[in-house]
Amino acid sequence: MRxxxxxxxxxxxxxxxxxxxxxxxxVTPLIIEVYADQYTPLTTSDGAAGLWxxxxxxxGNVQETKWNKETFDYLLTYINDxxxxxxxxxxxxxxxxxxxxxxxxxxxxxxxxxxHLTPQELDMFPGYSYGWFNTxxxxxxxxxxxxxxxxxREQGVIFFHRKIESFRELVDSGVDVIVNCTGxxxxxxxxxxxxxxxxGQILKVEAPWLKHxxxxxDHKTGVYTxxxxxxxxxxxxxxxxxxxxxxxxxxxxxxxxxxxxxxSKLVPSLKHARIVDDWAGLxxxxxxxxxxxxxxxxxxxxxxxxxxYGHGGFGLTIHWGCAQEAANLFGKVVEExxxxxxSRL
Amino acid sequence: MGRVRVAVVGxxxxxxxxxxxIAECIPHCSVTVLADKFSPDTGSDGAAGFVxxxxFPxxxxxxxxxxxxxxxxxxxxxxxxxxxxxxxxxxxxGWQVFRDPPSEKRPYWxxxxxxxxxxxxxxxxxxxxxxxxxxxxxxxxxxxxxxPWLEKRFKNANGQVQRGRVTDxxxxCGNYDIIVNCTGxxxxxxxxxxxxxxxxGQILKVQAPWLKHxxxxxDGLxYIFPGISSxxxxxxxxxxxxxxxxxxxxRSDMFERCCALEPSLKKSQVLTEWVGLRPTxxxxxxxxxxxxxxxxxxxxxxxYGHGGGGISLHWGTALEATQLVKECIGNRYLASNL
Numbered sequence: 001m002r003x004x005x006x007x008x009x010x011x012x013x014x015x016x017x018x019x020x021x022x023x024x025x026x027v028t029p030l031i032i033e034v035y036a037d038q039y040t041p042l043t044t045s046d047g048a049a050g051l052w053x054x055x056x057x058x059x060g061n062v063q064e065t066k067w068n069k070e071t072f073d074y075l076l077t078y079i080n081d082x083x084x085x086x087x088x089x090x091x092x093x094x095x096x097x098x099x100x101x102x103x104x105x106x107x108x109x110x111x112x113x114x115x116h117l118t119p120q121e122l123d124m125f126p127g128y129s130y131g132w133f134n135t136x137x138x139x140x141x142x143x144x145x146x147x148x149x150x151x152x153r154e155q156g157v158i159f160f161h162r163k164i165e166s167f168r169e170l171v172d173s174g175v176d177v178i179v180n181c182t183g184x185x186x187x188x189x190x191x192x193x194x195x196x197x198x199x200g201q202i203l204k205v206e207a208p209w210l211k212h213x214x215x216x217x218d219h220k221t222g223v224y225t226x227x228x229x230x231x232x233x234x235x236x237x238x239x240x241x242x243x244x245x246x247x248x249x250x251x252x253x254x255x256x257x258x259x260x261x262x263x264s265k266l267v268p269s270l271k272h273a274r275i276v277d278d279w280a281g282l283x284x285x286x287x288x289x290x291x292x293x294x295x296x297x298x299x300x301x302x303x304x305x306x307x308x309y310g311h312g313g314f315g316l317t318i319h320w321g322c323a324q325e326a327a328n329l330f331g332k333v334v335e336e337x338x339x340x341x342x343s344r345l
Numbered sequence: 346m347g348r349v350r351v352a353v354v355g356x357x358x359x360x361x362x363x364x365x366x367i368a369e370c371i372p373h374c375s376v377t378v379l380a381d382k383f384s385p386d387t388g389s390d391g392a393a394g395f396v397x398x399x400x401f402p403x404x405x406x407x408x409x410x411x412x413x414x415x416x417x418x419x420x421x422x423x424x425x426x427x428x429x430x431x432x433x434x435x436x437x438x439g440w441q442v443f444r445d446p447p448s449e450k451r452p453y454w455x456x457x458x459x460x461x462x463x464x465x466x467x468x469x470x471x472x473x474x475x476x477x478x479x480x481x482x483x484x485x486x487x488x489x490x491x492x493p494w495l496e497k498r499f500k501n502a503n504g505q506v507q508r509g510r511v512t513d514x515x516x517x518c519g520n521y522d523i524i525v526n527c528t529g530x531x532x533x534x535x536x537x538x539x540x541x542x543x544x545x546g547q548i549l550k551v552q553a554p555w556l557k558h559x560x561x562x563x564d565g566l567x568y569i570f571p572g573i574s575s576x577x578x579x580x581x582x583x584x585x586x587x588x589x590x591x592x593x594x595x596r597s598d599m600f601e602r603c604c605a606l607e608p609s610l611k612k613s614q615v616l617t618e619w620v621g622l623r624p625t626x627x628x629x630x631x632x633x634x635x636x637x638x639x640x641x642x643x644x645x646x647x648x649y650g651h652g653g654g655g656i657s658l659h660w661g662t663a664l665e666a667t668q669l670v671k672e673c674i675g676n677r678y679l680a681s682n683l
Contacts, residue, residue, distance in 0.1 A: 079471060080608045082608050082609060082612060084608070084609050085609045085612055090555040090556070090609065091558060092557045093558065112468050113462075113464070113465060113468055113480055115460065118459065120459055121459050121460060133460055135438075138555075207430070208554065208574060209429060209430050209433075210435070211436065211437050211438070211558075211571065212436065231557065233554055268425065268426055268427040269424075269425075269426070269427055269435070272427065272430045272431070273430075
């Protein structure tokens with residue numbers, strides 16, 4: 001079977017790995033090719049801070065909560081592995097802050113040591129009267145993506161540095177299954193009114209004395225619109241921009257100022273931090289993740305497509321659960337092909 | 346009544362903080378710090394600076410707790426200010442893990458630190474050899490930054506600094522009205538204190554910037570304290586051992602113990618190592634003594650014997666020592682008016 005994965009962000013690479021690990025012995029030959037015009041460190045996954053934290057409430061989307069938990073549990077198994085840092089995985093604890101009492105999030109039992117903040121802790125954050133503390137995981141794209149690519153390369157996966165202009169070109173070339181992990185640009189291959197950019201801008205600063213993530217939340221303005229500070233393995237990511245519908249991938253000075261001022265107000269010690277980088281990225285926002293099959297026929301040529309895109313600002317958080325589901329869907333394709341083959345006898 | 350001349354002997358964390366407290370809190374005082382060693386060569390400099398303290402067997406618990414709380418509150422307000430990186434003070438969360446549950450699961454300092462609770466089973470899975478743990482948030486205070494920061498504040502309060510070794514309190518009696526003794530192990534000779542003894546501690550500093558949590562084994566021997574520019578691994582507790590050079594056997598042993606707690610350390614780069622001698626005593630000596638010098642009697646306020654808790658208790662003991670100095674001045678004023 002020939003499989004083409006489009007997209008080499010965390011979704012594309014992890015989907016490829018999952019399919020390979022699960023089916024390389026039962027499907028022979030299993031040829032997997034990855035097509036992308038951007039590879040690490042230039043993907044959206046690379047720019048993200050890498051904190052595992054879903055949106056606060058799943059609004060009934062229990063499927064996504066399950067995939068988020070699966071990802072956390074999977075990453076946690078690596079925490080005592082000497083290679084954990086090569087993968088970009090490490091634990092970090094921190095604060096979620098609110099201006100009013102807030103119901104516990106849907107992920108409260110997925111993270112470690114979830115609790116509410118004490119009055120003394122809240123004293124650190126004037127203006128915030130309620131909050132949570134928990135230990136979560138960091139998963140840094142700039143390390144994780146190269147690690148995924150190494151695992152894939154070891155197993156013979158070939159990478160093409162090329163933009164796919166249409167599903168048809170792959171179908172015509174004889175690909176059996178396409179795994180569509182094109183993130184924000186999925187609309188270029190197949191129009192999707194539900195997919196919109198959620199533009200974010202972040203600064204990377206040197207503040208190695210900061211050892212906790214601090215995320216402020218505003219129920220009225222929505223996720224990522226208020227300051228957040230996330231220390232990484234080398235630099236600290238600060239942000240708080242979410243502009244729905246803005247396609248610009250350029251940093252702008254207004255957002256830069258807003259992030260810098262609001263984060264310095266939240267944590268005064270940041271005033272001494274040196275700004276090292278400034279980056280803007282487009283979160284692939286959708287009402288829910290598109291993770292489903294579609295059959296494409298162009299005349300005699302036919303392929304199965306597994307769509308896996310629209311992960312908003314929680315791609316790293318949810319990636320493994322989605323990759324497993326993509327592999328499940330792949331398994332169904334394999335099963336159907338087998339049944340068809342046997343039914344022809 | 347003229348200015349009261351106060352000599353503070355010792356420029357480690359106890360000496361500088363005490364001198365600063367006196368200079369800032371007591372008017373009409375001129376304060377001079379005298380020491381042969383200043384940062385980065387003091388016993389305080391190599392310490393990880395984690396605010397945590399074992400019990401002194403001979404000091405009442407509520408007195409220790411007050412010292413700890415005063416220090417915690419003082420450092421906590423610095424950590425929330427823009428001074429934090431200059432002072433080397435910041436919050437850190439983590440875990441203290443025990444192979445076997447301790448007899449005292451909730452120690453006296455549990456309400457001084459932030460968010461103290463017992464670890465969940467899920468959290469303990471990271472430490473397969475440990476059956477019980479405590480999770481909390483405390484503070485770090487890095488002396489190579491903090492001591493110069495204190496010294497700057499001290500000089501801004503008109504404090505004077507003099508380099509030189511004091512071998513006898515008598516040397517100071519001609520020029521000073523009150524002596525404050527913050528000499529740590531120096532009090533072995535200066536104060537002839539036979540209760541005081543060194544407990545050797547060796548540590549290792551590695552590059553592991555992905556580590557954000559402290560991990561301390563309840564046995565007090567193995568610990569991992571992430572810092573601003575390195576992670577401190579430790580350690581040893583060797584009573585009456587004065588060797589100031591690093592022992593390669595101690596080093597490899599502590600590295601192995603730390604890697605067992607945090608496997609990712611195997612990939613860390615070793616930077617430096619250091620040895621410090623904890624000035625240990627059954628009880629911390631914080632009291633006034635009248636020193637006879639010829640016909641005069643000069644008050645000495647002793648403030649030493651902090652063991653491994655110098656940083657953790659420094660501000661609390663500085664406040665109490667300052668109070669004792671105030672009382673001396675009060676008595677002197679009364680005496681001079683009789």
